[in-house]
Amino acid sequence: xxxxxxxxxxxxxxxxxxxxxxxxxxCEIEQEAFTTPWTAGAxxxxxxxxxxxxxxxxxxxxxxxxxxxxxxxIDEAHVTNVAVREAYRGKKLxxxxxxELQKTASFLGAERMTLEVRPSNIIAQRLYEKLGFHSVxxxxxxxxxxxxxxxxxxxxxxxxxHTLNESTGELL
Numbered sequence: 001x002x003x004x005x006x007x008x009x010x011x012x013x014x015x016x017x018x019x020x021x022x023x024x025x026x027c028e029i030e031q032e033a034f035t036t037p038w039t040a041g042a043x044x045x046x047x048x049x050x051x052x053x054x055x056x057x058x059x060x061x062x063x064x065x066x067x068x069x070x071x072x073x074i075d076e077a078h079v080t081n082v083a084v085r086e087a088y089r090g091k092k093l094x095x096x097x098x099x100e101l102q103k104t105a106s107f108l109g110a111e112r113m114t115l116e117v118r119p120s121n122i123i124a125q126r127l128y129e130k131l132g133f134h135s136v137x138x139x140x141x142x143x144x145x146x147x148x149x150x151x152x153x154x155x156x157x158x159x160x161x162h163t164l165n166e167s168t169g170e171l172l
Contacts, residue, residue, distance in 0.1 A: 010060060010091055015100045018055035018067060020047055025064040026057070033083035035145045046080075054104065058084070058097050066093055068101045070113070077105035077157070079115035094124075098131055106160035113157055116142060116150035128153050 018026070023043045030037035046053040052073050058066035066084035070077045079101065084093045105113055116139060117124050125135075133153040142150035 010088065010093070012060075013093075013096065014059040015056055015097075016059070018043075018047060018057050018069075020044065022057050022064055022067070023047075026067050029064070029067060029083050029085050030081075032086045034081075036143070038081065053080075054108070056097075056100065056104065058093065058100075060088070066097050068097050070101055070105060072105060072108055072110055075109060075111040077101075077108075077110040077113040079113060095127055095130070098127065102131065102155070102157055103160070106157040110157055111159075112154060114152065114154045116152055118143060118148055119151055120148065125151065125153075128155075131155060 023040050026043055027037070027040050043055075046055060046069065050071070052071040053069060054072055055067060055069040057064045058068075064085075065088045066082075068082040069080040071080060082094065082097060082101070084097065102113060113133075115128065115133070117128060119125075132155040134155070135151045135153050137152040139150040139152060141147045
């Protein structure tokens with residue numbers, strides 16, 4: 001989708017597609033957020049070789065402060081990762097980022113979205129539940145750092161309205 005501006009939370013935010021030159025900033029956020037962060041090579045591969053991958057960044061004042069990724073396969077979106085820079089957590093930016101991912105997935109034809117989350121990550125579980133996700137199962141020993149299980153969550157996505165503004169020609 002096109003870059004989008006938001007004024008909630010901390011000020012104007014921009015959401016746009018991730019580019020190769022974003023990878024160093026993304027890797028910094030990965031290091032802050034995860035015990036087993038993805039490598040620069042993994043992100044490079046996602047952006048250049050994975051036809052199902054869609055990644056976006058969230059910028060504030062020209063700096064990448066968060067990102068999210070998903071794989072779109074037919075009518076389903078599988079969230080691969082979502083993270084916000086440590087200094088910007090607790091400001092509902094993860095919620096804005098997830099809502100943007102959901103909207104983008106719906107725009108691209110997805111009807112449902114899935115993700116895995118650690119049972120110990122109660123904050124993320126509450127956010128996902130707020131966004132319409134429901135736990136439907138468990139993947140045993142999913143996380144390689146400590147063999148923690150993963151809760152599998154699914155949400156139905158609202159149908160995206162592809163209505164054009166007749167005066168501007170832009171999607172509403």
